[in-house]
Amino acid sequence: MKTWHDPSLANSLLELMFDRQSMSFACVDEExxxxxxxxxxxxxxxxxxxxxxxxxxxxxxxxxxxxxxxxYAVLDGCSQTFHLSPVARxxxxxxxxxxxxxxIRSPERDCQGLLLVGDITASSVLEQSLIQQRNxxxxxxxxxxxxxxxxxxxxxxxxxLLSMAAHDLRSPLAALxxxxxxxxxxxxxxxxxxxxxxxxxxxxxxAASLNTLISGLLDREQVEQGRLVLRLSHCDLVSVLRDVxxxxxxxxxxxxxxxxxxxxxxxxxxRERLQQMFSNLLDNALKYTPxxxxxxxxxxxxxxxxxxMVRDHGxxxxxxxLQQLFRMYYRTEDAQESGVMGTGLGxxxxxxxxxxxxxxxxxxxxxxxxxxxxxxxxxxESLDGILY
Numbered sequence: 001m002k003t004w005h006d007p008s009l010a011n012s013l014l015e016l017m018f019d020r021q022s023m024s025f026a027c028v029d030e031e032x033x034x035x036x037x038x039x040x041x042x043x044x045x046x047x048x049x050x051x052x053x054x055x056x057x058x059x060x061x062x063x064x065x066x067x068x069x070x071x072y073a074v075l076d077g078c079s080q081t082f083h084l085s086p087v088a089r090x091x092x093x094x095x096x097x098x099x100x101x102x103x104i105r106s107p108e109r110d111c112q113g114l115l116l117v118g119d120i121t122a123s124s125v126l127e128q129s130l131i132q133q134r135n136x137x138x139x140x141x142x143x144x145x146x147x148x149x150x151x152x153x154x155x156x157x158x159x160x161l162l163s164m165a166a167h168d169l170r171s172p173l174a175a176l177x178x179x180x181x182x183x184x185x186x187x188x189x190x191x192x193x194x195x196x197x198x199x200x201x202x203x204x205x206x207a208a209s210l211n212t213l214i215s216g217l218l219d220r221e222q223v224e225q226g227r228l229v230l231r232l233s234h235c236d237l238v239s240v241l242r243d244v245x246x247x248x249x250x251x252x253x254x255x256x257x258x259x260x261x262x263x264x265x266x267x268x269x270x271r272e273r274l275q276q277m278f279s280n281l282l283d284n285a286l287k288y289t290p291x292x293x294x295x296x297x298x299x300x301x302x303x304x305x306x307x308x309m310v311r312d313h314g315x316x317x318x319x320x321x322l323q324q325l326f327r328m329y330y331r332t333e334d335a336q337e338s339g340v341m342g343t344g345l346g347x348x349x350x351x352x353x354x355x356x357x358x359x360x361x362x363x364x365x366x367x368x369x370x371x372x373x374x375x376x377x378x379x380x381e382s383l384d385g386i387l388y
Contacts, residue, residue, distance in 0.1 A: 022119035027111035032057045044117045074105050075112050098124035176206040230270040237306050238264040244278045260299035265306045266380040277353045280346040281310045281373050288314030304382035311372040317365040326351045
């Protein structure tokens with residue numbers, strides 16, 4: 001009858017344990033030569049050499065090559081253990097197998113060191129899967145955080161835009177209603193107490209302001225979605241500017257001065273979009289120019305380009321402000337503090353319209369000396385053979 005101290009029983013139990021745990025071992029001497037091999041150790045050896053006992057440890061398990069000093073430190077008692085990171089091996093069937101290697105000092109006299117080898121494929125695959133899922137969850141959480149922040153920003157932006165649009169639309173609408181009310185009272189009384197021509201001009205200006213604000217909001221959507229459509233035809237740039245000046249100022253000769261060639265300049269462009277573009281620039285210039293000074297619009301021809309310069313006599317802008325000037329919804333601090341109406345869309349749309357016509361816009365400004373916008377548009381003659 002076998003007892004618990006029977007070596008054969010202990011060996012049987014040891015073999016059973018290593019078989020169940022997919023593990024094995026090897027005992028080495030003080031020279032790191034393998035002297036005793038555990039069950040199925042050859043299944044953990046890459047290439048499976050014909051003999052394992054009597055071989056140098058790093059010759060059988062090349063993973064230990066270069067780590068001999070660390071192994072000797074364990075044998076000398078300077079270190080308790082030495083282990084390698086999980087080693088990945090590819091099986092003949094193409095599957096990946098993960099092994100663990102741990103080297104410890106043996107308490108037995110005949111065995112200086114003990115190498116424990118284990119197949120940890122199942123746990124490693126599970127660990128990698130958990131790490132991948134954790135990383136994916138972390139990325140999803142970060143993306144969700146960014147999305148929530150963006151949604152919150154858009155919600156705040158939408159509220160600010162609606163408030164700003166409502167404020168800007170209210171002023172010209174109130175002015176329009178006031179003038180209509182004055183005319184209606186004249187009709188009721190059957191007499192004229194207000195200058196109808198002047199009143200109608202004010203009403204036209206207020207309605208034009210409303211139309212500009214509404215068009216700006218609609219054009220922003222078209223620009224963002226790339227649906228800005230131009231109806232091109234031959235038109236005279238100088239004639240367009242004269243119409244813009246007449247509509248934008250109740251007293252054009254007093255507030256605006258135009259310097260342009262008498263013969264005009266021919267463009268292939270969308271006349272209404274040109275009016276919208278230069279109306280925006282002129283309205284801005286008039287807003288920031290004192291009433292005792294004029295806005296100057298000059299037109300000249302440069303190497304196949306028509307150049308329109310709109311110069312005001314405002315406070316001017318800093319370099320930092322100029323860098324952001326054509327951004328959507330951007331308004332300078334002076335504009336916000338002055339109470340001047342605006343959605344911050346005008347210059348954004350002006351730039352989009354200039355570029356849609358194959359041109360560009362630049363700006364120069366000096367603090368205390370005003371601002372000059374320069375619009376470059378291709379002349380009709382330079383487009384011959386391209387559009388037609």
